[in-house]
Amino acid sequence: MTKPLTRRTVLNLASTGVAAAAFPAPFVPASTRAASADPIQIGVPTAQTAQAGVADHQDYLNGTTLALEEINAAGGVLGRELKAVAVDVDPLSPESGQVAINKLIDAKVHAMSCAFVFTPVPVAEVSARYKAPFLWGLTQRNMTDLVAKDRDKYSHIFQTDPSEVHYGYTFPLFLKAMRDQGAWKPLNNGVHIVQEQIAYNQTISKALQAALPKSDFKLAGITDIQYPVQDWGSVIQEIKKIGAGAVMIDHWVAAEYAAFVKQYSADPLKGALVYLQYGPSQPEFLELSGPAAEGFVWSTVLGVYADEKGSAFRAKYKKRFPGIMGLCYTGSGYDATYYLKAAWEAVGDPAKFQEVCDWIRKTPYRGVCGYMSMNNPYQECAHYPDTGDAIGARDLEQGMAQLYFQVQNNDHKIVYPDVLKESALRKAPWW
Known part of the structure; x- marks a missing residue:
């Protein structure tokens, strides 16, 4: 069984540069290992050597890892194994964000999934050349305003939480x-x-x-x-x-x-x-x-609920990653991975980026952090309780609490x- 990824492990691995090869792959039993030798890849920009964001990014990677392990143990997606391609990123550096996305494009990932960066526009600009679905818990209305203004350019970008x-x-x-x-x-x-x-x-x-x-x-x-x-x-x-x-x-x-x-x-x-x-x-x-x-x-605005679904996730996460549990990006990484799984299975081919993005945009998903509905001009999760914002939700199961x-x-x-x-x-x- 793979040992839990600690923050110290991540920092030690970061000295190797791109950490994709260094991160342990989720364990897949031989009986359920995906038949295809070509895995479906999720690019995960993860702060490893930066001064800011390491804790949240580690939480996000842990949540992603837990989801990948569960999905692969159950046979993968469309008969294929899921794999995380993790690259180092400094959330405060636009240049670092651009380098990270270019590395993931070079790796030909099928989607990108990230906690956040503080300089999102340069990152979004680079990702727009590739158009793979990009899910992130960005929490920034200045970026989703740009999405609303140029839906064609940013049709692939989804903010998996309400804005700040x-x-x-x-x-x-x-x-x-x-x-x-x-x-x-x-x-x-x-x-x-x-x-x-x-x-x-x-x-x-x-x-x-x-x-x-x-x-x-x-x-x-x-x-x-x-x-x-x-x-x-x-x-x-x-x-x-x-x-x-x-x-x-x-x-x-x-x-x-x-x-x-x-x-x-x-x-x-x-x-x-x-x-x-x-x-x-x-x-x-x-x-x-x-x-x-x-x-x-x-x-x-992005947190693991304490309802039945959220409590079950908390228990699984604490067993896999002992210690004090972060209650935000742990669930976000987990939910984003399962959201992508559902989209890929519905479309039938993870290489069809536009079709996958269209499905995510039109199809809500209820995760451990609540209800994710991004079919709005901002392509960000509706917020509960409604506070008069353009995409507020008055019902708990129509927005993220x-x-x-x-x-x-x-x-x-x-x-x-x-x-x-x-x-x-x-x-x-x-x-």
Whole structure:
């Protein structure tokens, strides 16, 4: 049996350059090994040597690997084995992204599947020359806006999660729900945004600023931070000075979030609800934070549900990859692989790129991370709950749910939306 891929293994393998040959192939029993010697290949750009994105990309590769092992053990797809072709990519470098895609084109992969990059347009430009279906959990409306404007050029690109704008749009809905349920008694109706400078975080901040005037809450202040954040002391003093009832830390680095919660827990604004945008999803957050993480809230527009389907996946994943499980890109890599499997089987030939893309566009798929429906101008997953966005969904089984978690007893528990929650919001230690 193949040993679990650890992050350390990935980094060690990266020194060989293109890592496709170095990654262990999923085990396929002889009795079910695909008859064809020509495997169906999924190209997986994976951050191995970069400073950013390694945790999420490793999660994505792990989820992909688990799906490949299951599919191959059951006989493959169309009588052929599935194979991952993993290449190194730096999510912050447009040049690295272009090199990675060109390597996959040279390898003649049948599809591409990726967690994300922060500079998607150059990557999309290169992939458009090849047109193999490209599924990624990009979470960026600036890219899906381009897809909507030029559907012919980008007809092969699918964003397998809702865009980052929903982090801003949905935050007031979450605050209202917690207040109305009596789980949180706000100090006031102010919201303080602590914002990073990359485009992703700026888009979230602008979306929240646009949503607040239409809600029960108002903007109390904005504080700028710049990656890497060396010391959170001045930020915490600003939080206490402004004194807002809710604080959004609009950042993205798990290790720096861990440093924040340790410092904040020692000198908090009593009674404030503190929300950490997405980063706590990465396993390092709990590893580094320890007990200081208790009570903090975070969310993701792409997360593994805790329903029957999601719980079964969580159990399988933890058995295959022991340790703290990331709850976002693990399920995304798994779902994307099964989505491609369904498309290939429906079309009958993975080399028919346009037909496969047409099938994905028109045919929704319900995975462990929820309902994936990309038959819209953006070719991105519809979001639940509907927040007034052009592709919002009012029914859970018509969109992908944004999951709000709270750290409770060193574990992540879904507290919103109500239809998926595992636990009620608890009083944070500093309340």
